[in-house]
Amino acid sequence: xxxxxxxxxxxxxxxDKENYVWGSECxxxxxxxxxxxxxHMVEHADQSGRFKIKLPTVAVGGPYEMTIYxxxxxxxxxxxxxxGDVFLLAGQSNMEIxxxxxxxxxxxxxxxxxxxxxxxxxxxxxxxxxxxxxELEEGFWQEATQENIYPxxxxxxxxxxxxxxxxxxxxxxxxxxxxxxxxxxxLSEEHVISVGKxxxxxxxxxxxxxxSCDCTKNDSCKVCYEAQLERDKNSKWIEETxxxxxxxxxEWIEKLASKDTGIKEHWEKKESLYNEGxxxxxxxxxxxxxxxxxxxELEELRGTVWVLRSVDIPKNWLDKEIRVYLGxxxxxxxxxxxxxxxxxxxxxxxxxxxxxxxxVLKEGKNTIVIRLTANARSGGFVPEMPYYLSLGDEKIxxxxxxxxxVGATMYNDSENRYExxxxxxxxxxxxxxxxxxMIYPLRNLKFSSVLFYQGESNANHxxxxxxxxxxxxxxLRELFKDDLPFGFVELPMFGGEDVPEGxxxxxxxxxxxxxxxxxxPNSTIADIYDLGFKYELHPQTKKEAAKRLYDKxxxxxxx
Numbered sequence: 001x002x003x004x005x006x007x008x009x010x011x012x013x014x015x016d017k018e019n020y021v022w023g024s025e026c027x028x029x030x031x032x033x034x035x036x037x038x039x040h041m042v043e044h045a046d047q048s049g050r051f052k053i054k055l056p057t058v059a060v061g062g063p064y065e066m067t068i069y070x071x072x073x074x075x076x077x078x079x080x081x082x083x084g085d086v087f088l089l090a091g092q093s094n095m096e097i098x099x100x101x102x103x104x105x106x107x108x109x110x111x112x113x114x115x116x117x118x119x120x121x122x123x124x125x126x127x128x129x130x131x132x133x134x135e136l137e138e139g140f141w142q143e144a145t146q147e148n149i150y151p152x153x154x155x156x157x158x159x160x161x162x163x164x165x166x167x168x169x170x171x172x173x174x175x176x177x178x179x180x181x182x183x184x185x186x187l188s189e190e191h192v193i194s195v196g197k198x199x200x201x202x203x204x205x206x207x208x209x210x211x212s213c214d215c216t217k218n219d220s221c222k223v224c225y226e227a228q229l230e231r232d233k234n235s236k237w238i239e240e241t242x243x244x245x246x247x248x249x250x251e252w253i254e255k256l257a258s259k260d261t262g263i264k265e266h267w268e269k270k271e272s273l274y275n276e277g278x279x280x281x282x283x284x285x286x287x288x289x290x291x292x293x294x295x296x297e298l299e300e301l302r303g304t305v306w307v308l309r310s311v312d313i314p315k316n317w318l319d320k321e322i323r324v325y326l327g328x329x330x331x332x333x334x335x336x337x338x339x340x341x342x343x344x345x346x347x348x349x350x351x352x353x354x355x356x357x358x359x360v361l362k363e364g365k366n367t368i369v370i371r372l373t374a375n376a377r378s379g380g381f382v383p384e385m386p387y388y389l390s391l392g393d394e395k396i397x398x399x400x401x402x403x404x405x406v407g408a409t410m411y412n413d414s415e416n417r418y419e420x421x422x423x424x425x426x427x428x429x430x431x432x433x434x435x436x437x438m439i440y441p442l443r444n445l446k447f448s449s450v451l452f453y454q455g456e457s458n459a460n461h462x463x464x465x466x467x468x469x470x471x472x473x474x475x476l477r478e479l480f481k482d483d484l485p486f487g488f489v490e491l492p493m494f495g496g497e498d499v500p501e502g503x504x505x506x507x508x509x510x511x512x513x514x515x516x517x518x519x520x521p522n523s524t525i526a527d528i529y530d531l532g533f534k535y536e537l538h539p540q541t542k543k544e545a546a547k548r549l550y551d552k553x554x555x556x557x558x559x
Contacts, residue, residue: 001026001070002135006445010119010141012172013083014446015060017482021068022052022444024135031071036081037064045070052444058083060169080141082119084170085163086447088476089156090186090439091454093179093349094489094538099157100150101351102540104325104386109543110149118144118160120152122175123442127433129232132188132440141172153177155453155489158546167559174445176438182457183468184220184431186439188475189229192431195471196225199464206463217425221461225431232430245424252410252421256373262306262407268369269339273308273405282401283307285387286327290378295404299378302418303409307370307402315363317391322361326352326370326398327385328536330378334371338362349537351385368398371407375421382535429457435475443479449553450476453489455509456537462508469516473523486523487553488513492532492539524552 002025013019026045039056062082160171199222213223289298334344343354387398410419517525526549531541
């Protein structure tokens, strides 16, 4: 007998709905008996050895034990089964961002957070294009306790906390969010093709060209849906493409490292990047290099820049764990204190929050060195973010002048250009990818609602998003055979470091979200515009966002 990974210890059943357990690989027509809270249900498997059994009703709460028994074969015993409200969490990075990324705002609260009545299941981030996958073969339910909570999605956890405070019922969260994904990934092939035809017809009315598109490798649009669907069903092509792209990235990294004078000369151990008598170059932190009038060499650089700052440490800070706040860096970094690596981050978006282990600092002068790699855009230290050392309430600012020195560049003299660090293809973002692999296997679960926070990656086709939202909601309701309430999160304010002032694609996307919500029955949308931050794609204000979404869902559903 084989069960979905969902049917495991910690399963949460949706109250006031018919719940099921299901499985496969039983003997043909085997007798399957399920016991839950002392109540028994008996059914037969079909000729293929599959079964689906309606569970007896249980009171809200728990924990319950469940036994699934295949006659004369095996028995599966499950524990910590709860009955309450189950929410499907869907979207991209702002739905996925873990609560650990919100520590700047809620550290003390998060350190005390203990929600054993909230059970969290993260669906593995995988894709499928040929056809929908029947079952999840991996994954497990976890209680949102101090031991487990830090990797869990912040918006969902705060939402669950508000729900428990109001209702007292257990909560199940199924997390399917993937950073960067497009809404088309949540659509079935049938719905992708259908909405593509609709969008092309609307585009013609708008006077747009629908004969060709300029999509990048990680984009998709109404013109290329069918071609992408056909191409991505070629698993051999996907394997070869992925292998070649990863290899090319690794070769770029290795080539840059082989050229980097800072690595060869161990600049991470230096107290100054310049020898006595050399002309010292400095830059201001924070700041983007594209806007630097004094150091034009950095504006378009693709390569490594080493930056150094000396700080005086008081005696009372010694032998204690000190925190380093380095805002957000573009693109990747390796950070050292007195020659000891204290952290590294491989891409631009995560806030840099490192810890200096006790014993690394010394009284008086200490040196911070960062090897910063700009691989896809103008590098730098994102403005209006925190840059300081801290011990409790004591802070030492890291803003101001830092030494800098270029370690290496990827400039190709013969081609008169920089060799770019190319993105890999993110297949989980593609049309049908998540639906087939991550959503379809959930079809036998019952949910209270769908919570959806996505749109950032679709902003370059903003007017189309209204139609895609409507199609997505219809498709999921069709799959789950339930008129599920939808709670959407409107995109917050964001301009980005490279976006000019004024109306942006995100503003167009927000307008599309509002139009769609007005047309989707049994749905609502939370306005979190003022919780955004111009330079932060992932605002940490997830508790406030969750509260607004929860209040909207209370109005819609009446918890």
